[in-house]
Amino acid sequence: MKPTVTLTEVAAKAGVSIATASRALSGKPRVSREMIERVRTVAAELGYRVDPIARALREGSSRLVGMIVPGLDIPYFAQLVAALEEELNRAGFELLLADSHGFIEEEVRRLRVFGDRRVDGIIIVPADRTASIQSLANIPAGFPTVEVDRATDRPVADFVGVDNTRGMELLFEHLSERQVASVAFAGADDASTNGVERWECFNRLAGRHGMEVSATYRGDFSTQSGAAAAEHLLQTGPLPDAIVCGSDQIAVGLISRLHKHGYGVPGDVLVTGFDGGELADIFLPTLTTVLQPISSIAADAVSLLVSRMEGGTGTIRRSLLAPTLQLGESTGTIS
Amino acid sequence: MKPTVTLTEVAAKAGVSIATASRALSGKPRVSREMIERVRTVAAELGYRVDPIARALREGSSRLVGMIVPGLDIPYFAQLVAALEEELNRAGFELLLADSHGFIEEEVRRLRVFGDRRVDGIIIVPADRTASIQSLANIPAGFPTVEVDRATDRPVADFVGVDNTRGMELLFEHLSERQVASVAFAGADDASTNGVERWECFNRLAGRHGMEVSATYRGDFSTQSGAAAAEHLLQTGPLPDAIVCGSDQIAVGLISRLHKHGYGVPGDVLVTGFDGGELADIFLPTLTTVLQPISSIAADAVSLLVSRMEGGTGTIRRSLLAPTLQLGESTGTIS
DNA sequence: AACGAGTGCGGAAACGTTTACACACTCTTT
DNA sequence: AAAGAGTGTGTAAACGTTTCCGCACTCGTT
DSSP states (O other): OOOSSOHHHHHHHHTSOHHHHHHHHHTOSSOOHHHHHHHHHHHHHHTOOOOHHHHHHHHSOOSEEEEEESOTTSHHHHHHHHHHHHHHHHTTOEEEEEEOTTOHHHHHHHHHHHHHTTOSEEEEOOSOTTHHHHHHHTSOTTOOEEEESSOOSSOOSEEEEEOHHHHHHHHHHHHHHTTOOEEEEEEEOTTSHHHHHHHHHHHHHHHHTTOEEEEEEEEOSSHHHHHHHHHHHHHSSSOOSEEEESSHHHHHHHHHHHHHTTOOTTTTOEEEOSBOSHHHHHSSSOOBEEEOOHHHHHHHHHHHHHHHHTTOOSSOOEEEEOOEEEOOTBTBOOO | OOOSSOHHHHHHHHTSOHHHHHHHHHTOSSOOHHHHHHHHHHHHHHTOOOOHHHHHHHHSOOSEEEEEESOTTSHHHHHHHHHHHHHHHHTTOEEEEEEOTTOHHHHHHHHHHHHHTTOSEEEEOOSOTTHHHHHHHTSOTTOOEEEESSOOSSOOSEEEEEOHHHHHHHHHHHHHHTTOOEEEEEEEOTTSHHHHHHHHHHHHHHHHTTOEEEEEEEEOSSHHHHHHHHHHHHHSSSOOSEEEESSHHHHHHHHHHHHHTTOOTTTTOEEEOSBOSHHHHHSSSOOBEEEOOHHHHHHHHHHHHHHHHTTOOSSOOEEEEOOEEEOOTBTBOOO
């Protein structure tokens, strides 16, 4: 699978030096109009395509972007990767994908490989809010990097993610309309900024809307965690009017478990999710959730990355994108 | 993000030529024991790591494996990618990921880029049973390639996937035990081998078990298709005893839609899925489905690929892995 | 008429490896 | 004692680009 036709051959056939051929093809100045024309034609005839490896060696850049996620099998991350891959491709980059499985050591290891491979930029969903700061410290300062979905505590790179505050506000407005007086929280622990922020927003907004907080459970974003939350809530007392969950996965895990214990949603308790996507639409009941603007996140992340790669310097940016409320049956029949 | 320390520096510090240094590090013969020791120590001290780009240019291989899937946002493919990424990494390869979105043109375009990038192998889930033969024709004969999950009609590369026949047999044995007398099918069209095979198996096995086939619907593997199937079945007459679906997505889409029309599962009709995974476990009702041996598929695919890369020649292989039956509530309460 | 600036092109170096080849040396074999 | 077979090491070429630099030439300006 070696390059069939090299620049040397193109140059030879066009009767010019490889220097001129290179300039003609790459659109660099100091080449005459007709020369450009001639070389281009020959190149097209021969089906020449520049060898990315040779170019990378010479230029020190590869038109490759490395991405690290903590768990590809998590639907939300899969969607994120899908959106980013498309966006990167549109911008002319290939995607080098790695899964950290949530381990810091894996994260640093894969980041190192990315460095060796001379990726032009890095997209990362940090495994841990604090520990990942160390992983990212291995990246040279100013290297095009963007954190997606979750941020690190100290702003060490550009960040693009959903506006958790706005999302929770939308949810509480809705719950308020539904006359909810008591709420419980089933979310994630402090390992991720999303875990922290959604939790803080929950408390603040429950207070602001005068709702009583009956119980809280914090694990991770998985369905198993949702099930565990259900058990916890059932043990600590009577169910509240509504349960706010940190992700759709948690919500369905929780609903599923409540169901096993004979409690129905929205009959016995209202439930909300966070993320949106296919799961929310097809689950029974369908989920009232906060719909993440995934394509916007992807587009924003890539454009941020590209601007950095083009030398765009300046202070670290933080881009929070507004989500939308998606109504489902889990907070009552849709009117 | 350039390599900080090169082989030249290591050689200089060790007081040897770069040739010897290279041989010492790569474990090639014709170097003395103590020299290997010396160079290795110096390399470690300096934190030297070989530059994959320079090596790729020289050797013509990159320790990169390209993978193409038709839709990363499809949960099953996401899981497959996750499993393969892990397996590849274990074998010392990085994953270059591309999404064809099911389009042949995208497929050939991305394959071409893979070629330019000198990937050492290709893993592909063909977009189309027949059209993808042409895409794959662009790959030089004998180039390490493996089709996963779906095969092309003509065997043009090694294939690893689930044993559809076995899977469907497991399902029908189960349905037979449940005294099912009439069945309907909601599966995918002829674009993929899985679509074809599961359909053929369904017909064959329904016949063998003496079940009446009430209706059939064939779209794609999505939940939308499942919903459409539900509508179709409801229109064509009374519901059968059981509905066999071509994927879990179809199953949940179908159940969801049946629910909207007031029909319950397993109360009014039994439903089976195909694939297994989180969705099947948490849906209400949980799904009786055929659990794909994803890790085995991934392991097999990579080992097949690696053996080809090591020069393993020989006839094209076809590896069908046995799935297992996973019981859920959708075919009746679990005893 | 001489000069400087600008333009078009080619030669060759450089990116960091791996490896073919040559050389020197040590044993073993005749 | 000469030849042959290893063994350890170094020199240099090669992979395919991009680009620095130098040369030749054409203008427009003094």
